[in-house]
Structure formats: structure tokens, C-alpha cells
Amino acid sequence: MELILPQIDWAPFVPLAPVAIGGLTTLTAELFLPPGRKHLVAILSLIALAAAILLSINSWGPVLDPDRRMVRYGIHDSVVLDRFSLFFYLVLGLIGVLTILLSMGYLHNAAPDQGEYYSLVLFSVLGMMLMAAGGDLIVIFLGLETFSLALYTLAGFRKTELRSNESALKYLLLGAFASGFFLYGIALIYGATGTTILRQITAFLADGHPPEPLFLIGGGLLLVGFGFKIASVPFHMWAPDVYEGAPTSVTAFMIAGTKAAAFAAFLRVFLLALPALHMRWSAAIWVLAVLTMTVGNLVALVQSNIKRMFAYSSIAHAGYLLVALVAGGSSGIASILFYLVAYALMNLGAFAVIIAVQDGERERLLLTDYAGLGWQRPVLAACMAVFMFSLSGIPPTAGFMGKLYIFSAALAGDYPGLAVIGVLNSVISVYFYLRVIVIMYMSEAASPLPDRSRGQAPAVPASAAAVLAVLVSVLGTLHLGLFPARLLDLARQSVSVIAG
Template sequence: MELVLPQIDWTPFAPLIPVAVGGLTTLVVDLFLPPGRKQFIALLSLIALAASILLAINSWGLVRYGVHDAVVLDRFSLFFYLVLGLVGILTILLSMGHLDAAAADQGEYYSLVLFSILGMMLMAAGGDLVVIFLGLETFSLALYILAGFWKTELRSNESALKYLLLGAFASGFFLYGIALVYGATGTTVLRQIVAVLADGHSPEPLFLVGGGLLLVGFGFKIASVPFHMWVPDVYEGAPTSVTAFMIAGTKAAAFAAFLRVFLLAVPALHIRWSAAIWVLAVLTMTVGNLVALVQSNIKRMLAYSSIAHAGYLLVALVAGGSSGVTGILFYLVAYALMNLGAFAVIIAVQGRDQERLLLTDYAGLGWQRPALAACMAVFMFSLAGIPPTAGFMGKLYIFSAALEGHYPGLAVIGVLNSVISVYFYLRVIVIMYMSEAASPPPLVPASAAAVLAVLVSVLGTLHLGLFPARLLDLARQSVSAITG
């Protein structure tokens, strides 16, 4: 009997292959490198991510479906490949100096970062609920390990354990939601689900319950209220570089899948659940900002800030339409740059066994490290939504989409929450420039990689605030690739 091998089109997987190969290569190379040469592994990781970005750019405009429509290559997934590639490069840059300072330059760290990015990319490319779940679990498993990477630190172990237990609980909801959707439609492929619903079949109660469970799973990953309780403890206990990666990459990947499932591929779910998402948006913005007001630890403050920003993104999700999705894509890029930049500054000003995590630790930083303090001020202004920064433009597009979608009340609540957030963001700037440290810590030279990460982030934050048109055009192209 003649053996017939299936024909596989590898084009949809092209940008993912360098990341997968890079993760495996760094894992093997780490076995043969002496302890002092681990920076070579970081360089290999940067090369893998750069190759993925180049392949994504080269694939722009292509539309391909692989493995029976389970993996999708289109401008929407390519946009997120570029965002996640940028997040990965900045994460590795700020990790290089951070791991050296902590005397924990294990090479497997970079492999875990690459595997986590691979899972995030799978979520963005998922045309099947099962593939989205596989992507979610791939990056989650890597992040569970990264959160506990400081094996000798009790708080890092606690962070990993909490993330693992609550993450597994949320994954159960997500998987059960997939099962119910399959039971109602007979398929987990998004294109086929759309076809089933388009045949005149009204969504069954089983389908709606399944959609609700999917909403719970996505809510955990984007850290929306009331699924946010893990965020402050996990972000505080994880290594600072891992916190930066989680705060930017996880949200981008989760919203990529969230948009494809709830808004772009299965609009019936968005219509049915828009009221629930409206409530989630209001609660998430309000709780995140109000609790951030009373934080004295900068990592916890930024953790609650990330919860509030998830609420802003949910505002655009409620609004829907091309404007809403475009606003989300733009804001995710701005959000990644300003948060990674802020954490890069935190890493740049700390030395070996000298973490500066309390807000009071930044007293007088404006005079001790004027350049880094100025960059931190830009990131705080951007997070607060003050022009001419990327954060201002992102919020402008999101709240404009809410008005365009006839949700003026939601837009007003969003603006009021943004005003509240100004207090705790500007407090950091006031402490840096208007307070004196009782005993200034010794100045520790910042690593060149961390400084480069700060520079790229601050230039990107200002560029998108002053010249947003190019990114907006890319975002619109990405949305039109699916919505038509």
C-alpha cells in the first residue's frame, strides 16, 4: 500500500518557526556554555525574534489558512506578531542587566520567554478554539515558571504558586466553554461556527453559556474585575523583568484572541454579552484606579494600573466596530511601550540586592539620575493620558469609539477614571523631583541593554503621541482584513 503524506502549507507558520527554533536552540546551547557567557543566549533570542518580525513584515497582505482553518495568517495576526516581537525584544533587553545584577543568568530564562511568546502568537493566530487554548496554555506554563524564577525568594515562589493555581482554575472555565460551544455547534473552528450561526440558527442557550465561560477565561488573562485578584501579588513577587513581560505580552495575546472570538469571528457572542462587558469595563476601570491610589509599592501600583487599562480596552470592545477594534490595537502598542519603559527604568536604577520598589525609594531621582527620571516622567504622563504621548492618543481613540458606538455614559466614566489616575501617576513625578531621600542609595551604573530598552520605549511613546497616523493605518488594515 502506497503511503500518502499530507500536504502541509507552512506559510501560516512562517513567523512562528524562528521563535520555536530559537527557543529550542537556546535551550540546547545553554548546556554547553560556561556560566559567564550566558549573554550569548540572549543574543540568539534577539536574533530569533528579529527573524520572526522580518518574516511577518514580508508576509503582510497574505491570507492563508493552515491545518483545516485552525491557524490563520492575515493582517490581524501579523499585527500581533509584530507587537509581540517588539515586546519580546524589549523584555530580553531589560532582562539582560537584571539577571546579571541578581547573579541568576540561567540560560533557560530566555528559552522560556521565547516559548511564552510562541504561545501568545498561537493565540493571535488561532482560527480554532482548541488552538487558542493550546496557545494560552503554552505561554501560561512558561510564565508560571518565570514567575518563580527566583527560586531562593519566598515571594517569587508564592507568586508562581498563586498564578499556577488560579490560572489552572481559569483554564478549566475556558476549556469547559469550548466543550459547550462544540456541543451547540458541532465544531470548534471559528469560520464554521460563523457559518452555522449564519444559516439562520439562533444561538442556543448551550452556546451562550459556553460563550460566558469563554468570557471568564479571557477575563482572567486580561485581569478584568472580578478576575483580577491574582494580579498584584503575582506581579509584585515575580522578577521585575518577568512582571514587565507579563503586563505587556499577556494582555496583547489575550485581547488578540478575545477580539477574534467575541467581536470579529463570532459577533453573536458580542451582541449577547455586550451588557456584561459594559459592566466589566466600568468595574475594572474603577477598581483598578481606586486601589492604585493607596499603593506605596511601585510594582503593585503598576499592577492595579494594568487592571484599570484593561478596563479602558474593554470600553472599546463594548463599542465594537472598526473604530473600536482599531483603538484597541493602537492602545495595546502604546500600553506595551509605556509599561515596558517604566519597568526598564525601575531595573536601570537598581543594583545587586538593591531593588527600589517603594515609591519613597525614588525620592530625589530627578537629580541623581536626571535622564532616567525624565524618561520615567514621560511614561507616567503617558499612562495618565496626558498629551503629547501615546497614552493620550490611545485613550482619545478609545473614548471616541465609545461615543461613535452610542455609549456616551461609558465614555464619561472612562474619562473620569482617567482623571482619577492622574493623581497616582503624577505622585511618582512629584516624589522624583520634589522630595529628598533621607539617605540616598549609592549610584549603580545602569546596564547598556536596560538603557537601550528605556530609549526605545520613550522614543516610541513620544512618536506615537506626535505621529500616530502610520500605526493607525496599520491597525485599520489589520481590522479590515477580517471585518471586510
């Protein structure tokens, strides 16, 4: 039988390659490194991510521009190279770098000599990138499975800790359940259109085939699958337990990375391939957005564990992002992209602070553990305050600009009700974010920390990496708050391919 080799455009795979190769290299290198030197693996994985970021930047102009092709497709549309994909490669690369930085010191305490951690982080970044760039529903699904499988393992990384085991098991069971919805949705869409490739589905629908009930149900099931991954409200049950139990560095990665990847695929599927579906389902997404914001913020009010509070806060932020999705239009989508960057920076930054202020083996997980931190660790506490201001949307921070863009997109899209509910929710959220600041600066420490009270650099060099992550995030948060135009312009360029 004759085997016809396909015409291959390698360009779409170039930014992905360093991450995949990096994952394999770190796995191999880990074998040969003696115990105690495993942190070198972290350096290797940082190099891999840096290469991916540089190649993505490189692809932005020269690869896409000169021949005026703004989109290039990998083998049979499996991976799409456009500015939308590249934007998410950059965001995910940044999330990966910050995650590795904040993990180095943490892992030293939590799970020493487990270099596989970094390969798993790289592989899940790869899965997220594939999900963001997939042009075929099958690739999007496989990308989702890739990062989910790596995250199930990472969530259970502290094997001796019961909560970590619980977190991994819950995430695995509910994640598998959500994957079932997602796959069933893909199957029904395939049944209705005869293809899983997004471009062909669009062509099929544009070709005078109105969306059939079967197709709409398929889209609804996809919506449920995405709803699980972004932790929007009726599908959020897994999030608090999983985020609380997972190792702190992994929680940070899950909160930032999963949301970015899932929203990337969500936008590509619902706005690029299935605009008809977007019209039909925007009423459902409206309800999801309102529920997600309100439930997330109200439940976060009463949390006493800081990781759990962040879990509910991440649910609420998924709600704000859904507001922009309902609003749609190029400014709505650009505001989602902008917000995802701001969201990643402020969450990873806050988690880096949580890790940087931990006390040897003991983590500060309760809000009351933060009493007096403002005087013990002034720099880190000030950074934490910036992240809290940003999360609650107070200027001059990235979170404020992000919310401003989202709510103005909602007004421009003629959803004033949604904008009002969103703003009211932000007001509620101010309470629990600012409570952290109040506790840090206005209450006495129960037991003063030894030695560290002068604010000197921590002794373990690895936790210097977490401090570096804090500084990068705080600079990013303030920079985006003061000079948002550049990133917003990049976001606009990225969405021009999908929102026309």
C-alpha cells in the first residue's frame, strides 16, 4: 500500500518543541544527578521554558508577517500557529517560569530529591499549550488530558500528607468525569458535522447547515467540560478541596495555568469555530457568570484558610472572565487575554509570598498566621498587599485595569446588568482581600518568628527563587496597572485572528 506522506509545515511546532524536549531531558537528567543536586533539574527546565518563550516571540513577527499569512496550520490542522496561540504560549511560558521559581524552595522542604516534579510541570505546560493552540477537537482534548494527568500526580506529590492524597484522588475522579462530558460533546459534534477539525466545522455551518439539536447538545456538553476546568459555579465542587490539599506551589500553578489553557480553548472553540453556538449559549453563560462570581465571592468571605480563600477567589475570577466571554466582540476577548495575564501574575505572586514566608517546615496556611507579618517581613508583606489590591481591583494595579476592560466590554456589548453585578461582586471581594492586609499590619504576631524579624534575606538560597518570583510578579502587576496599553495592544492583535 502506498503511503502518502503529508505536507508538513513545521513552524507551528517550533515553540512547542523546547517544552517537550525539555520534559524528556529533565527526566533523563534527573536519573544521573546525585541526591541533593536535583535542583539543577529546575535550571534545565527554566532554560527549556525560556527557549519556548524566545521562539514564540520570534514567531510573532517574522514567521507570521512576511508572507501575509496570519495563520499557519500544523499537520491536518492539529496545531494552529497564529497570534492567539503565540499569546498563550507566552502567558503559559511565563506561568511555567514563575511556577518553577516558586517551587524550588518549597520542594526543598516538601519533597526533596524528587526531580520528576519539574518534568511533570513541563509536560503540563506542553499540554496547556496544545490545548490553547489545538485546531482539532481531538488535539484540544488530548492537551487537556496531558496537563490534567500531570496535575493529578503533582497534586498528590506530598505522599505522606493525607490532604494531598485526598486532593489528588478528588481531582482524578472529578477530572475523569469532566473529561467524559467533554468527549461526549466532541462525539456528538462529530456525529452532527462529520468532522472534529474546527475549521471544517465552521465551513460546514457556514455552508447553509443550521446547527442541529444534536450539534447544540454537543456544544452544551463541551460547555460543561470547560466549566469544570475553569471551575465555574455549578461545576466548581472539586476546586476548594483540590486547591487546599495540593502542595502550595502546585496550587499556584493549577490556579493560573489551568484557567489560562481552558479559557484559550474555550475562546477558540466557541468564538472561532462555533459562533452560532456562542449565540445560542450566551444566555447559559450569562447565568454561569453571575452564579460563579457571586458564589465564589460570598463563600470566600468566610474562609479562614488562605489557600481555600484563594480557591474561592479563583472561582470568582472565572466569573469575571465569563462576563467578558458573554460580552464577546474583539474588545471583550482582548480583555479576557489581558485579564488572564494580570490574573496569573497576581495569583502566582501571592502564592510566591505564601511560600517565601513559610517558616522552615511549617507553612503559614491560616489567615491568623499572617498577623504581624507587615513588621516581620516588610518587603514581602508590601508585595502581598499589592497583590491583594490587584485581586480586589484597586488602582494602580493590573487587576484594576483588567476589571475595567472587562466591565467596559460588558457595557459596550449591551450587558449593563452583568457589569453592575460584576462591580457589586468586586465590592464584596474587597472585604476578604483587604482583610489579609489588615491582619498583616494591624494585629500582633502570636509568636514572633526567630531571626527573620529584621527582614534579612532568607538563608536557603532556593527560597531566594521564590522571592525572585515575587519581585517579577509585583513589577508585572504594577507595570500593567500603570502602562496597560502595550499588553492590551498585543491582546487586540492576538484576537484579530479569531474575532475579526
